[in-house]
Amino acid sequence: MNIESRPLRYAHAEGHTDVCFTEDGQHIITCGHDGDVRIWNDIEDDDPNSHCVGESALAVCFKDKRLYVANDNHAVQAYTFPAFDKDGIVTRFTAPVTQIMSTFKIEALGCCSENMEAKICNLEGGAPLFVLTEHKGPVLSVAICPHMKYAGTACGDGLLRIWDIDTQKIVKEVICVPKINTFFSAKVLCRISFEPSEGKYLAYPNNREIILLDCESWGQRMSFTHNLIKCAISQCLFSPCGQYLAGSTVAGQIAVWEVQTGACVGIIEHPTSHNVSAMAWNPKGNGVLVYCDVAGQLGMLVNCYGKDSSKIGANTDTEDIEMIERADDNDDLVENLIENYESDDENAISLEKIKNETLGIHSEKDESRPTSRQAAPVPSTVAPQPPFQPSSTPSHLEHRYMCWNDVGIVRCHTGENGESSIDIEFHDSNLHHGIHLNNYLNHTMASLSTSVLALACETPSKLVCISLVGSSKEWSVSMPDTEEILCVVATSSIVACATNARLLRLFTPMGTQRQVISLPGPAVALSGFNTTVIAAYHQTDPGISDQHLAMDIIALNGRQVRSKTVNLPLTPSSKLAWIGSTDAGSPCTYDNTGILRLYDIASGVWMPICDTSTHSRGASDSWFIVSISEPTQTVRVILCRGTSFPLTVPKPIVTEIPIQIPLCELDTEKGQYEEQLVRWAHTTSDVDMKTARETALKLFALACRSEIEQRALELMELLKDDRLLPLAAKYASRLGRMHLADKLTNLAEEWEKEADKLNVAQNSHFQELESQETYDVTSTAQEDMNASLIIPQKTRKKIENVTPIKPAPIKSSPGGARNPFKKQQDVTKNVQSPLSLTERTLVEVHATSDSAENKDPLKPQEGETFVDWFSRNKSILEQQHPDLTPSELTRQCIRTFKSVQSKNCVNGEGAQKRKLEEESSADSPIANAPKQSKLSAFAFQKKT
Template identity: 20%
Template sequence: MASLIASRPRPRPAHTQGSTRCAYTPDGTKLVTVGSNNTIRVYKTGFDGEPTNIDDCQEQNTSVSASNDFFVAGSEDGTVSYYSLKDNLFEKFICRTSLPVRDVALSPDNKWCAVASDELTVKVVHVEDTTKMSTLREHNKPTKHLSFDPKGSMLALSCTDGIIYVYSMTAEHPELIKKVDGVIGRMETDQEASCRVAWHPDGRAFAVPTPTRDIQVVSREDWEKQHTFANGHEGDVTALAWSPNGALLATAGKDKKLLVWSTKDQSVVARYEYANVIDIVWHPTKNLASFTTSDGEVFISPEFVSDQFESMLRLPKQPAPFIHDPDGKRPETNGRAQLPTRPRRNSLDSLDDLLDDDLDEDDFVVDDDGAGYALNTGRKRPAEDDDIYGGHPAKRGNFVQPQHHAPFQPGSTPWRGNRKYLCLNLIGFVWTIDQDSSHNTITIEFYDSELHRNIHFTDTFLYDQACLNEKGALFSCPPKEKPSSPAIVYYRPHDPWTHRADWRIELPKGEAVLAMSLSDTYITVTTSANYVRIYTLFGIPVRIYRPKNTPMVTCASWRDYVLTMGNGPVGADGMCKLLYTIQNVKRDEICQNEDTVALPEGVTVKSVFFSDEGEPCIYDSTGTLLTLLHWRQPSRAYWVPLLDTKLLSRLASGRKKESYFPIAVAYGKFHCIILKGGDQYPYFPKPLLSEFEFSVPLTSVPDKANKSKSFDAEQEDEEMEDVDEPEQKEEVKLTQSYLLKEIQRAQLTDLLDNSKGTSSERARLGRLEVEIDKTLLQMLAVECREGTEEERGMRALEVVQLMRDASGKMVEAAGKIAERYGRGVLGEKIRELGEGRVAERLGRRMREEDEDDDDDF
């Protein structure tokens, strides 16, 4: 793809042999060069004559940065000089260092100058008032290069220790926000090889040379590696620069190559041969670039890009080359068009917004997503659309555009750099690494390495979703346009007992997987065509249906039960209500049909899963874990909170800022990954799991006993940090225990009422009811101890009335507790309650005996 320029530019001897640097003014009218001699040259763009010389300058100038009115130059004697471009004269020194200056950079607003030297600090000096100065000290090695981002909000330092230090410049005092390690190599400040950070013009990423002689792109959103400009140079890279619109990248190396790359596909579009190039700058508006060499020469190259690719310079600003865009420019849509979630523009409270009689009847907005009416934008309906409406023009209603809940795969994370977790649960981890455009590598790592060995394989299908359980792993990939290929669902058992147990199924053309789930018996797949597809573990389709409420959002499954969620009618806040359905696939029974997920306004579901006991659970964006009670009986289900993570004791001091990524509910605890700071998703290295006891939100006082328990001893010490807090009252603890046991009792009772049940489950229910009554006895003792009989007598009696004891022993024990604390009236009421229950039991037994006698007769 090589292309040569029409005429090779002539070298212009500008300085003596040594480091030679150049810079265009932002308006492109002038090019300034500095070098080893005591002369600075200013070239006028478009003028082929001799440049203007500035002789009143320092020798051994090593760097230059220019504005339209002035430029600054740093030299090896430790001075940074300010020169006027209006008069072409030296005006002042703005900074001095004790060691040689290696780089200078003006901020985009030209008010500040950053100075790097062989010292261990970097100075940021106000150009006009040099008494205003900040010193950057967080890095501990000399800085070789400096680079402001296009907005001037960040300053990147390439240091000799092989680390890029990024400082935020928006605060009153600049602060270090990120260390980017593992990209650049270690090098000395006087080496010709470059490790300069070149910010992309859109400001969302930067490019930097690597020790492998490639150019690595790094995202500023998550500081992860993106695309690489590879296999271009055979020697160390000495210079690089983006074109003004970011469509092209120019690089030079010690291999005497000067290359021009296409940003979009990282291919070389032009190759030139120039020796010893150490600096490159693009003209801001023209097809023109200039570069300097260590021989003191300057090349000004008009028509730098050939006619074949010159049109790329006329494009608007191009995006940085991301593998997976962390800023949402390429949202996580699994290969499908993202459903619109536009905010409300009109209030439902305004009749004028809904009924506008002055509008043209023919004004119409096509509902291109099939999900509801769109807001009017003044466009008329195309004439060819009349066929859809029977040839009659439709009167346009100015309705609110609904906001949909976006689809998601439980237990997965978005792409971050070139990595993504496909599945996180208590069985193990599944993650993928994007190696290039042709294949990924997938790793399955199990917690129980004795039961299953870890799996690592090359993925040419580019799977982007996965499920994992003890029997197998399920994967899916999106459809592709070029080359045309359908979405694929792939199941891989861990221990196949046949020669070919794994299988793949292709979905119809254009249909993409939104979410999927895997149980011990069934595979469930929800798709962009608004279908729910259910398969056996051997790929036999047993259900294909279209749910009543779409678009689909997610799904979960446990044994024969499948839970699906979809968007329902629009609520008062303009957000679609989230509806769920639970069905037993094997028995073809609907347990809950399009019931509403209990979410406050503006809240979304972060994850949905079944507990190890088979109870549906959700974790929402407020950090609340809820479970569904009585879900096996139609129209009886309701959501109850098990834990509000905002009330955890670890957050009581307000010093910690963390959130929690839900993993599972198992063994009576909430398992999650603790995310520090503002992180939304876990990342590498592999995160550790923590667990929290359930705690029904009753009071703002945190539960001091509820500390995270990590599987790693060192993290446990960190997470168990004490927080100063008031002691929680005993009655709150007992009430908490009572409510949690009541939830367990309700779940177990539902299970026994709707299944055969086992003897151990029935015995467990009996023990649980005894424990509930014992807890109520403890609550009664607190009521009797804490207050007078007049104050707490009725409350204490209510506690006794909650007892479920059928034998009367617990009520009798309650009476003894009342006597112990001298509560005579309460004791009498409890005895009356006990006698009434005995009489009720006797009456019920007699009625049952009479019914048996009638049956016998």
């Protein structure tokens, strides 16, 4: 028979209404926004018993002859039934309780609240059995499996979480809930339900269908939907027998499916199309379903099993149920008799018996379900991370940050009437004044730079940019019909947006379409610096617990575009929370576990530079990244207590935490010095060479005092600093470690020999380098191999403007005793401890006397090759060009050698030479140009 709908009855005032049955199925209990609890004998009861419990009551549940009601005091109050006397408080929350649930097989109560918590409580009250935290929004619903092994919660942050009650950990997360910031604005309640008999399946609504998960593999078993369902399903509920599944939509449609076959028994349209707020099956198993809507009305459906349930509903005795159980028992008995009869027959040949005895194959009769319905377990995988805007808060909030970076703050405010506005505040008021905009297009994404403000909306997808340079000019561009913007970024020189068509669209700050690039996977986030765009995307499908992400570093120079793909590391079972770049241009990422990583373009490696969790006081605290400064070695962050994003009111305070590479034993003095040297080597820090040498020398002293001479020698070989070597040798001799001092003395000669061999090897490729373009992808990494591996070459160029002086070679004395530390000038006899070296001690170097017989050493001798000429004049060329790297100096010397050689051939030996400085400025204007950032290594530099 078809499902029948009884006429609606007024139950409570307009608002959220809840309903349940007593365990014997005799009474219907409702509660509503008016604060009353009503007990109905039937839907046709004209005079139900009414009890006032407060100003409002959001949830009600009946269990073991007691009634549990969520009142306006944010407490779960117990009442006796039918006397309706107060019987204690089960638990309390700090926000309204959104649902109370229990089943006939579990001796516990599941409660959830708007304060981002859910609890599994004892029926008698006291401390909760399990508190389900880690939610980032109001908890809409909770469900517990009949064996008390798993629990499920649906939260307003968009996630359905499945918990293991024994281990109290999350075993599965599913994205299926529309994001909301309060329970009262939720249309989709996402009420979930476990199969009540064995707990094999979990049903949850997902858009216009209901998904059935297998509780063993957590893979999708099957889905239920119908072509008449035109809107999102709000809740689902298993029947007491577990064979039927009911679901309701936000438009009031109620559908019932048969779980075994997946067939739809019927769909009932709500007379007034109000959203259904609660449903309850009659525990008698007679196919009766009652429901309430947001208008406070009570309704009933009969024949939901597709059978005539009038007779079952009329008889209140349990004889019918017992007869059904006995019939089932008789069927099982008949099957057992047949099976035993076949197996006991000695003359009968049973193939099933042979299989069972020999191969151990079980018969299909022993299976609880047909084999055609048992799918292979699917490995559980995490959901792909959706796209997001770095330095922004969730879009479902009424007051949120659309962008907060080192330029300014973009806020979005949405009123109760749906009107939205955008405020832009700049940190430097001299740069630009504040801006207030009406958000007519409902922009959800924003990015701010010193030259442009970029805004974007999803549907209809449109990019709107406001120029901040000169007079504010606004331009906009609409995406193609089926293309939607997922994320946007604006830098000082470019605007980019990634779309769902896996396209990266690039624009100039004034609106010229610059380029369209195809991304290898779905976009996750965008970032940028100057003329470089960083696009993060899904490289492959997520694994069992990890996201597989990668990023493209796309650099633009004029009409040229070049890209480099880099895998993006994440902490296990984490997600990307922020992506950006430092003020020096180094790409950085931050995951939701608190690990901040920096990509060193010169070495091509990712380094963890900060663990923000070590700076948190509470376990639920998190940090919101604003910007990263390499020169000051700090990260500007906002502390978020109990949440993952900052609130707009009151305005949060930006704090600074230091950058620290997580080396081992950072609490020791040795670990701290090692961390400083490694950090200074891979970041652009405002640390001069005196401080770096002092730290290195302190580390050397610690190795000497620990009587580990090999470590001290290894440190000097690793540093390869000519000015640090005499100081280290002097300290070793003062400690009486002459063997170590002799080894340090020989290092200078070995370094010179290695440098000569390296120059010969490099000069063999000079002619090839001269014919190529001047740019190189790995030019920053192909520096002099004799450079220090810890003390950065770029820092030395930046700080040292004086001419470097090499120490004099150490020679043996005539008497055979070697004293390499004797100096021509008087020195202080009182030597200070290397752990407190002064600045004057660190700048002690040995001077070299350059004796050149030739008046003009740059003049090539007759028959002299470039290799011999470069080796003879290397020290002079280094003095004349202190700002050039070894590779840049080599290219410059090639041009100088060719020009001098050709000029001698034309003008003769007596012709006057042009100065080397003029030749350098005329031939190589690009080689002497300062670097703007680390990302400039990807920019083109064409030879003029």
